[in-house]
Amino acid sequence: MAGDPTKANLWTDADVYVSWNLNAALPASADEPFGPDWHLVGLLDGDEGFPETRDEDTDDKFAWGGILVRTSRQHFKLTKSFTALEDNDTTRQLVWPGSTETKIKVPRPEKVKVAFETREGEKVRRLATSLYAECSLDGDHGENETDLESATIAAVIFPTSEGDLFDRQATPTLESISVTPATTSVADGEIVALAATATYSDATTADVTAQATWTSSDATKATVSAGFVTGIAAGAATVTAAYQGQTDTCAVTVTA
Numbered sequence: 208m209a210g211d212p213t214k215a216n217l218w219t220d221a222d223v224y225v226s227w228n229l230n231a232a233l234p235a236s237a238d239e240p241f242g243p244d245w246h247l248v249g250l251l252d253g254d255e256g257f258p259e260t261r262d263e264d265t266d267d268k269f270a271w272g273g274i275l276v277r278t279s280r281q282h283f284k285l286t287k288s289f290t291a292l293e294d295n296d297t298t299r300q301l302v303w304p305g306s307t308e309t310k311i312k313v314p315r316p317e318k319v320k321v322a323f324e325t326r327e328g329e330k331v332r333r334l335a336t337s338l339y340a341e342c343s344l345d346g347d348h349g350e351n352e353t354d355l356e357s358a359t360i361a362a363v364i365f366p367t368s369e370g371d372l373f374d375r376q377a378t379p380t381l382e383s384i385s386v387t388p389a390t391t392s393v394a395d396g397e398i399v400a401l402a403a404t405a406t407y408s409d410a411t412t413a414d415v416t417a418q419a420t421w422t423s424s425d426a427t428k429a430t431v432s433a434g435f436v437t438g439i440a441a442g443a444a445t446v447t448a449a450y451q452g453q454t455d456t457c458a459v460t461v462t463a
Contacts, residue, residue, distance in 0.1 A: 211452065214380070216332075218325040221257070223248040223289050225297060226320045229339050233322070237331040237376040245322065248301075249293035252357060257323055259287045285364045285372055287323065287334075288345055292357050301342045302358050316341040321362050331378045337371040340364050379407035384415060384453045386446070392460040393429065393438040401434045401457055403448040419448040429459045438462070 224245040231244035241247075262284040268277035291298045299306070304317045319342060322335035345361035366372050384405045393399045403419040406412050416434040423431045428442040436446055438461040446457045 216325075216327060216330075218327050218332075220326040221251055221253070222324045223251060223291075224322040224324065225301065225342075227300075227317065229318060229320060231320055233333075233335050233374055233376070237333055237378045241322070246297045248289070248291050248297055249295055250291070252290035252292055255288075255290040255359065257287055257289055257325075259285065261285055283366075286361050287321075287340075287364060288359055288361045289323070290357050290359045292355055294356060298358060298360075301360050302344050302348065304342075314343065316343050318365075321364075329378065330380075331376075333376040334373040335376070336362075336364055337374050338365050338367045379409040379411060381451050381453055382406050382408055384419070384448060384450050384455050386448050386455040386457045388457065390458045390460075391436070392462055393436055394462050395438045395440060398435050398437050401431075401436060401446065401448070403434065403450060403455070405450060405453070415450050416448075419450040422447050422449070423459075428461050 224241050224247055226245045228244045232242060234241055262282070263280055264282040266279045267275055268279065270276050291301075300317075301319070302314070303311055304314050305312045306314075318339040320336050321340045321342070322333055324331065324333045326332075340362040342360050342362045345359045348358050350356050364372050384403050387402050387404065391399050391401070401416070402414065403416045404412050405415045419434070421431040421434060423429050423436075423444050423446050425442065425444040426439070428438075428440055429444040429446065430437045430439060431446045434448070436457075436459055441461055441463040443461070444459050446459050447454055448456075
């Protein structure tokens with residue numbers, strides 16, 4: 208099977224944060240929590256997720272003979288939605304902007320920064336509006352005795368003058384591992400140490416020698432455990448380190 212299953216995502220948890228302070232700072236990284244300027248929307252409908260729609264006016268230009276030569280594009284609009292299951296101060300301000308605890312007013316959408324966060328285990332991805340969004344109720348909203356009260360909120364994303372829609376943050380993903388040294392020799396009955404280093408998508412590295420799974424292609428020549436290779440008999444073997452779907456090898460020569 209072609210492809211890399213570690214890059215397939217099944218998001219098991221998510222949150223939406225909003226801020227009416229358009230200068231609210233985004234956390235420094237996906238590992239950092241949101242600051243006090245950001246408000247948690249609360250429980251979300253996971254089945255509905257974060258649907259996204261794109262609207263754009265296109266006009267195809269044809270030459271004589273019906274040959275398509277150009278397509279003009281304008282009026283791009285991005286809308287990203289979420290369904291809130293809590294009736295709290297944050298959701299009420301999104302659904303009924305300008306209203307108070309005692310008065311419901313005709314809604315006039317307010318400018319607000321929105322951050323969408325999805326999680327799977329230790330993997331986190333965030334999309335936060337680069338400029339701002341305008342949120343409004345999408346569809347019906349009401350109460351009954353059989354379904355949870357919910358409100359589907361559509362956020363129209365306004366781009367910056369440079370066309371930026373979102374600032375993206377994500378926990379770094381593993382790109383590769385390397386075993387050092389790539390070749391080594393060991394005498395019969397002696398031990399040499401290997402190291403496995405992981406390289407991530409943000410160019411950082413980490414020593415994963417202890418976490419990697421080590422195997423030898425010929426245990427009658429050399430064995431390996433936690434990166435330590437033991438010579439057994441004269442000959443050659445290939446030692447492999449595997450970590451989170453990535454592998455690398457070391458060619459081992461055992462001398463008498």
